[in-house]
Amino acid sequence: MSFPPLANDTFLRACLRQATDYTPVWLMRQAGRYLPEYKATRARAGSFMGLATNVDYATEVTLQPLNRFALDAAILFSDILTVPDAMGLGLSFAEGEGPRLARPLRDEASVAALEVPDLDKLRYVFDAVRSIRHALRGRVPLIGFSGSPWTLACYMVEGGGSADDWRGVKSMLYSRPDLMARILAVNAEAVAAYLNAQIAAGAQAVMIFDSWGGALADGAFQRFSLAYTQQVLSRLLRSHDGVTIPRIVFTKGGGLWLQEMEALDCEVLGVDWTVNLRRARALVGGSKALQGNLDPAVLFARPEQVAAEARRVLDDFGAPHRGPGTGPTHIFNLGHGISQHTPPDHVQALVEAVHAHSRQLRAGA
Numbered sequence: 001m002s003f004p005p006l007a008n009d010t011f012l013r014a015c016l017r018q019a020t021d022y023t024p025v026w027l028m029r030q031a032g033r034y035l036p037e038y039k040a041t042r043a044r045a046g047s048f049m050g051l052a053t054n055v056d057y058a059t060e061v062t063l064q065p066l067n068r069f070a071l072d073a074a075i076l077f078s079d080i081l082t083v084p085d086a087m088g089l090g091l092s093f094a095e096g097e098g099p100r101l102a103r104p105l106r107d108e109a110s111v112a113a114l115e116v117p118d119l120d121k122l123r124y125v126f127d128a129v130r131s132i133r134h135a136l137r138g139r140v141p142l143i144g145f146s147g148s149p150w151t152l153a154c155y156m157v158e159g160g161g162s163a164d165d166w167r168g169v170k171s172m173l174y175s176r177p178d179l180m181a182r183i184l185a186v187n188a189e190a191v192a193a194y195l196n197a198q199i200a201a202g203a204q205a206v207m208i209f210d211s212w213g214g215a216l217a218d219g220a221f222q223r224f225s226l227a228y229t230q231q232v233l234s235r236l237l238r239s240h241d242g243v244t245i246p247r248i249v250f251t252k253g254g255g256l257w258l259q260e261m262e263a264l265d266c267e268v269l270g271v272d273w274t275v276n277l278r279r280a281r282a283l284v285g286g287s288k289a290l291q292g293n294l295d296p297a298v299l300f301a302r303p304e305q306v307a308a309e310a311r312r313v314l315d316d317f318g319a320p321h322r323g324p325g326t327g328p329t330h331i332f333n334l335g336h337g338i339s340q341h342t343p344p345d346h347v348q349a350l351v352e353a354v355h356a357h358s359r360q361l362r363a364g365a
């Protein structure tokens with residue numbers, strides 16, 4: 001099993017804190033409903049899971065944003081909730097609503113019965129990784145991903161998103177920390193196996209989405225999110241076929257814990273828009289690459305304003321290191337996923353501005 005050689009390794013170099021000619025850019029949820037071609041494929045597939053479980057559709061939609069924009073990485077088209085689904089919790093996406101799990105973890109018996117899923121149930125994901133790697137023909141690297149143990153637990157206990165500040169899962173956390181710990185331990189083992197299988201199938205970097213880590217109290221975050229993310233990281237393959245596999249951890253709302261996150265065994269920390277990149281670089285830039293952090297709402301403004309805000313984010317980080325060896329680097333991204341209401345031509349303006357201004361930053365500094 002061999003794949004075509006990589007033509008653009010800018011993203012992977014920046015992950016490893018190596019110098020690049022410009023700042024690489026990709027966008028969380030870059031394949032999605034803001035693209036009319038995504039909506040057309042989604043309509044043919046019939047449902048979100050119909051799309052995600054079909055290798056040809058998943059490959060097609062992964063490549064859609066790359067065919068429009070000069071993005072520096074592709075991300076596997078799938079969802080974090082494929083893992084709870086494989087655990088037997090019964091995932092569905094109702095039209096116009098968020099995700100639903102038919103059999104959430106509501107009592108001691110369901111938590112006791114929880115097991116690391118048979119990875120064969122997730123084979124469609126690994127098949128998609130292989131198919132996407134071939135279809136990319138080495139244009140850009142492919143990122144694999146998973147939810148963090150905590151973020152998966154949020155959906156597994158609530159049975160979906162939350163309208164009341166994760167009342168169910170946080171009640172369990174405080175009243176039955178033993179049950180919470182069991183869910184998180186199973187999730188950590190499942191996530192590590194899931195990401196390692198993505199790496200074996202061809203994922204060239206992996207990202208852990210801790211979308212709800214920021215909902216936790218100080219102290220609870222370290223105990224119920226960070227510790228289990230570290231358990232996952234400690235079990236991940238460092239390299240595949242002799243090539244290093246960078247690991248990205250993104251905690252939305254985790255800006256106040258950056259210093260503690262520096263101890264994570266990963267190469268890149270993702271940050272949301274509440275973080276100042278200059279300060280983040282001063283805190284953790286000596287050992288971690290930084291990814292982020294434009295407010296996705298900026299993309300609703302006019303293209304000139306989008307470009308100006310993108311330059312501001314790049315200027316906040318400052319000139320990345322340019323020498324041999326390693327030093328502070330930045331991967332441009334949004335501070336969270338792109339909104340379905342985003343005009344695609346504003347994304348075009350964003351990507352062009354990031355590439356042009358980050359070249360200037362290197363020439364001028």
Ligand SMILES: Cc1c2[nH]c(c1CCC(=O)O)Cc1[nH]c(c(CCC(=O)O)c1C)Cc1[nH]c(c(CCC(=O)O)c1C)Cc1[nH]c(c(C)c1CCC(=O)O)C2
Binds near residue numbers: 028079080081098161
């Ligand atoms: C929390 C979370 C989920 N899924 C994900 C997260 C973590 C990132 C984050 O915090 O946003 C991760 C995810 N979900 C999806 C991707 C695809 C890859 C990409 O382009 O980034 C990724 C990386 C596809 C998707 N996953 C989903 C869609 C839209 C559904 C559709 O097309 O019908 C897509 C493109 C559905 C989904 N999946 C999830 C929710 C809450 C929803 C509904 C909200 C929404 O509709 O945006 C759970």
